Amino acid sequence: MPPRTTTAASASRSGSPSAIPSRKNKAVRPKRSGSWRFIKxxxxxxxxxxxxxxxxFFLTPSGNxxxxxxxxxxITTQHREWAKYIIGEKALRxxxxxxxxxxxxxxxxxxTHTIPTKQEQGQGEAGAVEPEKLTSIKEVDGEGYHGYLLTVTDPKKIRLVVPNKRGRGxxxxxxxxxxxxxxxxxAGGFSDPNWRGNGFKxxxxxxxxxxxxxxxLGSKNSVQIVGLDKEGKMLAGKYSINELMDLGISEAVSFSxxxxxxxxxxxxxxxxxxxIAPRTVMGQREDGAILFLMIDGRQPGYSIGATLYDAQEILLEHGAVIGANLDGGSSTVLVTENGEIVNKPSSSSGERYLPSGFLVFEDPDAVEVPNIWAGLKPSEIDAGKW
Known part of the structure; x- marks a missing residue:
């Protein structure tokens, strides 16, 4: 009896074809088969x-x-060429x-819009109107986006400022x-080779x-601009340089x-x-107040961005009679006193180096804006060299 017990135990441990291992093997097969059917x-x-x-995605109107x-x-990102995999290269062009x-x-x-003069703004049934605060910021939200609306009550307090050093934004x-x-x-856009531009061109x-x-402009006779004349009226649209000078242009950049x-x-x-993208747009109300709308984007869970139609509708809801797109994307930024950034720029490296910005001042006449491009031809500027 002892030898038989030892032999059976040894056979069981060594994997010999005993009755017990045979039952175990049969029990495993259905589990493997069930797992395979689940995977398939x-x-x-x-x-x-x-x-x-x-x-x-490809065959229905809503999908298209x-x-x-x-x-x-x-197309509005640094990966424009990827769009051809969605709509085809010919359709992309x-x-x-x-x-x-x-x-x-x-x-x-x-x-043809007009804005009231200071004298007209001060006239009314009750006489002089108490001046509003120069700037105010309001948060705006919509389907998939979050942003900020900066209102500047006196458009003549705005100046276009550029970098103070050559070679970079x-x-x-x-x-x-x-x-x-x-x-x-x-404010305005810039040449951005390989999406690593220095913000200077x-x-x-x-x-x-x-x-x-x-x-x-090169050989172009006219260009789309966004800006303000000397009386604080917003100008946006296609103009020649001579037309802009005749209109008394004060601050402007090219964008559309x-x-x-x-x-x-x-x-x-x-x-x-x-x-859908981060947006910066500018508008003006009938009373002359300037509206700057900044929409954050490319940040799922916070704000993925807005269309230009969304931006248009927000401006209209706030009384804009004229409005235009400024450089958006990863350039979109709203800054308050002491350089505090209000929004969340989408660039992975943070705030970008830019060639221009619309800034608000209590005393704009005291601001000196140097011409850092004086004597430089556009063809001589290396937009990618830091």
Whole structure:
């Protein structure tokens, strides 16, 4: 008896074909088979869902609308070429060309709005009106976005400020601290090779206190601008340099599109709002107050961004009679006194170096804006060299 017990135990431990191991092997097989069926079912379900999603994405009106909005959002980023994987390379070229033409057309209608003079603002049934606070900031929220609206009650308190050193741009927070401004926002765009530009080579025109600091128009006779004349009236649209001088331009940068003119919005729907992205836009109310709207973006869980249509509607809701797009994306920034950043810039490296900013001052006439581009030709500026 003892030898048999020892032999059976040894056989069981060594894996010999005894009765006990045989039952264990039979018990394992169904578990393996069930796991495999589950994996195959999961894979098949995923495949079917992917096929249905692809069908919706490419073959339905709502899917196409979402697909083109996604492509537009990519076009506004440093990965523009990725949009071709969503709509195709030919459609990408056509899409960009279409928007360029639309933006040009949106700048053609002549603006006829007027703003009251200080004397007119002070007249009323009760006599002089108590002056409002120069600046105020309000938070704005919408579908998937969060931002801020800066209101400047006196448009003549705004100056376009540029960097004070050659060879690189300057952060708006630095501009505000350096000049003692009350507030500041980013303004015009700039050449940005490989999306690592130094912020020193602007696009188009840069005008401050009525002086042209930078002229990158080349052979172009006119350009889209956003700015203010000497009386504080906002100008936005397509103008030649001579027209701007005749209109008494004071502060301006080149950017587009104009989204509101003569009190009406120019973008018909959200699907035509040039994708979802961080935004900086500028508008003016009938009473002359300037509205700067900054929408944060590219930060899921906080704010993914807004379309230009969204920005247009926000400005209209706050009384804008004219409005225009400024450089947005990772350049979007709102700064208050002492260089405090209010919003959350989307750039992974934080606030960007820029060629210009609209800043608010208690005494704008005391501000000196040097021409750091004096004597430089646009072709001589290396936009990527720090």
């Amino acid at each position: 079912g999961l894979f098949l379900t995923g495949f079917i869902l992917s096929a249905l999603m692809a069908g919706w 609308e979402y697909r083109y909005m996604l492509a537009d959002s990519l 056509e899409r960009v060309a279409l928007y360029v033409k639309q933006f040009e057309d949106m700048g053609e209608e002549r603006d 300057e952060k708006v927070s630095s501009m505000v601290k350096r000049t003692g401004a009350i507030a500041g926002v980013n 602007p696009i188009g025109l840069v005008i401050s206190q009525g002086k042209i600091l930078y002229n990158g 599109p104009r989204i509101i003119v003569n009190g009406k919005g120019l973008i018909p729907s959200r699907s035509q709002g040039w994708g």
